[in-house]
Amino acid sequence: MNxxxxxxAGSGRRMxxxxxxxxxxxxxxxxxxxxxxxxxxxxxEIKIVVVLAKDHLKFWKKISSSSEAALGCEVVTGGENRYxxxxxxxxxxxxxxxxxxxxxxxxxxxQETIGRCYRAAHDSGSGIPVLEMEDSVRMITAGGSENLERxxxxxxxxxxxxxxxxxxxxxxxxxxxxxxxxxxxxESLHGKLTLVxxxxxxxxxxxxxxxxxxxxxx
Ligand code: C5P
Numbered sequence: 001m002n003x004x005x006x007x008x009a010g011s012g013r014r015m016x017x018x019x020x021x022x023x024x025x026x027x028x029x030x031x032x033x034x035x036x037x038x039x040x041x042x043x044x045e046i047k048i049v050v051v052l053a054k055d056h057l058k059f060w061k062k063i064s065s066s067s068e069a070a071l072g073c074e075v076v077t078g079g080e081n082r083y084x085x086x087x088x089x090x091x092x093x094x095x096x097x098x099x100x101x102x103x104x105x106x107x108x109x110x111q112e113t114i115g116r117c118y119r120a121a122h123d124s125g126s127g128i129p130v131l132e133m134e135d136s137v138r139m140i141t142a143g144g145s146e147n148l149e150r151x152x153x154x155x156x157x158x159x160x161x162x163x164x165x166x167x168x169x170x171x172x173x174x175x176x177x178x179x180x181x182x183x184x185x186x187e188s189l190h191g192k193l194t195l196v197x198x199x200x201x202x203x204x205x206x207x208x209x210x211x212x213x214x215x216x217x218x
Contacts, residue, residue: 001097002118003047003164004039005089008032008104009078011053021205022104023059027218030063031205033070034107039100039159040069042114047097050104051078051089083179087171093164098122100159101167101182108201108217114159116196121161125190128161128183129198130154156181157198166190 008022017024022032029037032050039046050073052060057077064070074092078085086101093099098121102109113129120127133153138145160182167182170189179185183193201217203210 001047001094002043002045003093003097003099004049004159005086005093005099005101006032006035006039006048006050006073006104007078007082007085007089007101008056009051009053009085010082010105019059020053020056021211023056023063024211026107026205026211027215029067031107031211031214032104033063033067035102035104035109036069036073037067038107038109038111039102039114042111042118047093048073049089049092050075051085052076053078083175083185086182090164090168090171093168095165095168097164098161099164099167100161102159103204105205106158106202107205108199108203108214109157109159110199110202113157113197113199113202117159117161120194120196121163124194125166126160126162126183126186126193128193128195129157129159129202130195131157131198131200154195155198156183157202157204158182160186162186 023030054077076088079088098118117127117129133150137148137150139148167186170186187193205211
């Protein structure tokens with residue numbers, strides 16, 4: 001069985017305005033509805049848990065009856081940081097399935113990326129979507145900065161997909177709240193990750209200009 005935890009409990013403060021970014025309109029539908037529909041289209045039987053902030057329940061109630069993809073979702077309230085929110089979502093996922101963890105604010109994930117991640121997790125335990133770097137990259141150091149070898153670096157996206165028993169046991173460990181990615185949590189207990197190709201349009205909507213870009217892409 002395929003399952004999914006969609007983390008949507010962030011405050012969205014960087015965007016500004018009264019409505020958090022995951023509930024903003026993107027070409028006629030809330031951002032999070034686009035996101036849920038992508039996974040529902042991939043597998044209409046998928047079990048979806050949506051992790052929401054308590055204060056945002058009113059926004060969810062307004063939109064959740066607007067799409068079949070949202071109607072069947074189980075809802076849980078999130079935690080202080082992304083790590084706590086993922087852990088709370090995973091508690092509702094049974095063992096024995098393949099579970100993706102996805103940012104609600106990445107509505108442009110492709111069917112191909114979703115497929116590559118779920119298949120890799122089924123075969124190897126994990127499937128992590130990454131992109132090669134196009135820009136040169138520098139690391140800030142005490143003395144100034146230094147060039148990093150671009151060819152050996154990757155940008156990491158979501159969905160990050162795992163066998164559910166493996167990611168749940170990894171999340172039973174204690175971690176600093178600074179952890180921003182599920183792959184690192186998995187790796188610390190289970191070792192090697194399987195990286196697959198993500199898609200460049202799968203941007204994380206963080207700033208107002210990202211919403212304009214997503215609208216153009218659609
Ligand atoms: O803050 P950041 O951009 O890393 O958030 C990535 C995703 O994690 C967003 O979808 C956000 O809603 C979610 N999140 C969460 N609970 C938090 C913080 C972030 O579900 N406490």
